[in-house]
Amino acid sequence: xxxxxxxxxxxxxxxxxxxxxxxxxxxxxxxxxxxxxxxxxxxxxxxxxxxxxxxxxxxxxxxxxxxxxxxxxxxxxxxxxxxxxxxxxxxxxxxxxxxxxxxxxxxxxxxxxxxxxxxxxxxxxxxxxxxxxxxxxxxxxxxxxxxxxxxxxxxxxxxxxxxxxxxxxxxxxxxxxxxxxxxxxxxxxxxxxxxxxxxxxxxxxxxxxxxxxxxxxxxxxxxxxxxxxxxxxxxxxxxxxxxxxxxxxxxxxxxxxxxxxxxxxxxxxxxxx
Amino acid sequence: xxxxxxxxxxxxxxxxxxxxxxxxxxxxxxxxxxxxxxxxxxxxxxxxxxxxxxxxxxxxxxxxxxxxxxxxxxxxxxxxxxxxxxxxxxxxxxxxxxxxxxxxxxxxxxxxxxxxxxxxxxxxxxxxxxxxxxxxxxxxxxxxxxxxxxxxxxxxxxxxxxxxxxxxxxxxxxxxxxxxxxxxxxxxxxxxxxxxxxxxxxxxxxxxxxxxxxxxxxxxxxxxxxxxxxxxxxxxxxxxxxxxxxxxxxxxxxxxxxxxxxxxxxxxxxxxxxxxxxxxxx
Numbered sequence: 001x002x003x004x005x006x007x008x009x010x011x012x013x014x015x016x017x018x019x020x021x022x023x024x025x026x027x028x029x030x031x032x033x034x035x036x037x038x039x040x041x042x043x044x045x046x047x048x049x050x051x052x053x054x055x056x057x058x059x060x061x062x063x064x065x066x067x068x069x070x071x072x073x074x075x076x077x078x079x080x081x082x083x084x085x086x087x088x089x090x091x092x093x094x095x096x097x098x099x100x101x102x103x104x105x106x107x108x109x110x111x112x113x114x115x116x117x118x119x120x121x122x123x124x125x126x127x128x129x130x131x132x133x134x135x136x137x138x139x140x141x142x143x144x145x146x147x148x149x150x151x152x153x154x155x156x157x158x159x160x161x162x163x164x165x166x167x168x169x170x171x172x173x174x175x176x177x178x179x180x181x182x183x184x185x186x187x188x189x190x191x192x193x194x195x196x197x198x199x200x201x202x203x204x205x206x207x208x209x210x211x212x213x214x215x216x217x218x219x220x221x222x223x224x225x226x227x228x229x230x231x232x233x234x235x236x237x238x239x240x241x242x243x244x245x246x247x248x249x250x251x252x253x254x255x256x257x258x259x260x261x262x263x264x265x266x267x268x269x270x271x272x273x
Numbered sequence: 274x275x276x277x278x279x280x281x282x283x284x285x286x287x288x289x290x291x292x293x294x295x296x297x298x299x300x301x302x303x304x305x306x307x308x309x310x311x312x313x314x315x316x317x318x319x320x321x322x323x324x325x326x327x328x329x330x331x332x333x334x335x336x337x338x339x340x341x342x343x344x345x346x347x348x349x350x351x352x353x354x355x356x357x358x359x360x361x362x363x364x365x366x367x368x369x370x371x372x373x374x375x376x377x378x379x380x381x382x383x384x385x386x387x388x389x390x391x392x393x394x395x396x397x398x399x400x401x402x403x404x405x406x407x408x409x410x411x412x413x414x415x416x417x418x419x420x421x422x423x424x425x426x427x428x429x430x431x432x433x434x435x436x437x438x439x440x441x442x443x444x445x446x447x448x449x450x451x452x453x454x455x456x457x458x459x460x461x462x463x464x465x466x467x468x469x470x471x472x473x474x475x476x477x478x479x480x481x482x483x484x485x486x487x488x489x490x491x492x493x494x495x496x497x498x499x500x501x502x503x504x505x506x507x508x509x510x511x512x513x514x515x516x517x518x519x520x521x522x523x524x525x526x527x528x529x530x531x532x533x534x535x536x537x538x539x540x541x542x543x544x545x546x547x548x549x550x551x552x553x554x555x
Binding site for chain 2: 129
């Protein structure tokens with residue numbers, strides 16, 4: 001896997017402009033979404049957008065509601081309140097059109113351990129209606145890109161954690177989505193595997209124009225040029241470019257900026273449901 | 274500045290794409306079954322034990338009079354063969370539902386549920402895939418039973434196929450419906466005790482209903498209203514090239530009801546959302 005786009009703070013992205021048929025349409029639009037588990041409110045009036053060809057980090061501590069939000073966006077949970085659309089397709093009214101434009105890497109592993117690498121990809125392709133020869137061709141290309149071409153016939157259970165994650169990302173890209181969601185994709189990986197995956201995803205943004213929503217609780221995975229959504233106890237505390245959020249909070253870095261935001265929210269009691 | 278134009282995808286799916294999806298799900302279910310040799314062996318051993326041991330022991334105790342579809346006196350082994358065929362499908366249906374619970378716990382179910390294909394169609398494909406596996410098991414059982422002098426008319430091997438598909442769909446849909454309500458894998462043992470055994474024993478699989486009626490009229494009505502009884506009778510008649518219309522109607526109706534129930538139960542707004550995210554996620 002190439003590492004040409006290291007996450008260096010202040011790095012200027014290449015001057016590439018992506019135009020979509022669906023012009024000016026946000027890749028993902030979350031509008032007033034709330035979700036509860038019984039009496040417990042996991043998401044409270046969440047609003048933000050993910051622009052096409054943009055890396056958007058969703059930052060929140062454990063328990064902030066990131067995975068719940070992912071489950072609602074991917075239609076695993078129904079939308080209880082608010083509206084979610086992907087490139088203009090409402091997830092409730094046009095779930096098929098919305099889902100086919102989106103690739104997802106969930107926090108827990110979702111690969112079939114007893115199938116081979118290629119079989120996992122072919123299964124995913126079939127679920128998207130991609131025929132066998134086309135699926136093999138696309139899978140071959142993706143495996144070559146993530147450095148797993150020689151493991152196509154290997155059982156997934158024989159792969160390392162980092163290889164599994166790369167495979168999951170490749171699988172999420174197999175149907176050529178224009179929005180990629182990754183929920184804590186680097187959790188449990190070593191430094192090298194983390195960097196590989198991180199750089200690979202950033203390349204997808206700069207080279208293929210894919211909009212990315214990257215959920216994380218790690219500050220070092222965010223760079224100043226990213227868009228950032230700060231989610232805390234189910235609420236969005238800030239949304240915008242990282243550098244601007246840091247400046248607005250009068251902090252030196254994203255770490256202290258996050259601390260100020262959460263402390264302020266607690267002081268004003270806005271977090272009580 | 275480089276300009277990249279991203280073409281939007283055409284809306285909707287073609288018929289060929291639906292077929293590709295079905296093939297993929299059946300293929301994956303088949304691969305899974307092949308990888309689980311123990312499952313195949315146990316699926317065959319269970320009915321064969323009933324056939325070779327239980328039926329041999331009870332042959333002298335239970336007399337079977339001439340009842341449709343049989344035209345002459347038959348051995349007890351011959352009588353219970355359709356019941357054992359349906360038993361294979363019953364266990365397979367529950368096994369499929371067990372694997373759905375397992376998939377849900379392991380996270381694999383998400384791969385299926387985030388597919389852009391309609392959810393009802395995905396569940397139907399999953400159901401059909403399980404049915405294909407169960408039908409293959411039944412034919413493997415019939416092959417072995419043939420060497421044990423269980424020899425239905427040759428045409429019966431063909432005419433029984435639609436009946437096996439239909440009863441497989443019904444029992445698979447029942448398993449799917451049950452699995453949607455099971456929260457954890459550990460709870461599945463309860464299903465075995467409260468669903469499989471009562472369904473199997475309170476049916477015409479092991480003894481004709483007129484015999485049950487002589488012993489207990491109440492149990493007779495329980496058996497009569499048990500959908501599994503009708504899966505057995507549909508199979509029994511079809512194996513001899515005949516049709517039991519009542520059983521066909523019951524099995525068809527129950528398949529539709531269980532399937533609609535399963536689709537409803539897997540609806541995200543009514544199913545998964547009540548359970549909350551998987552452990553460790555927030």
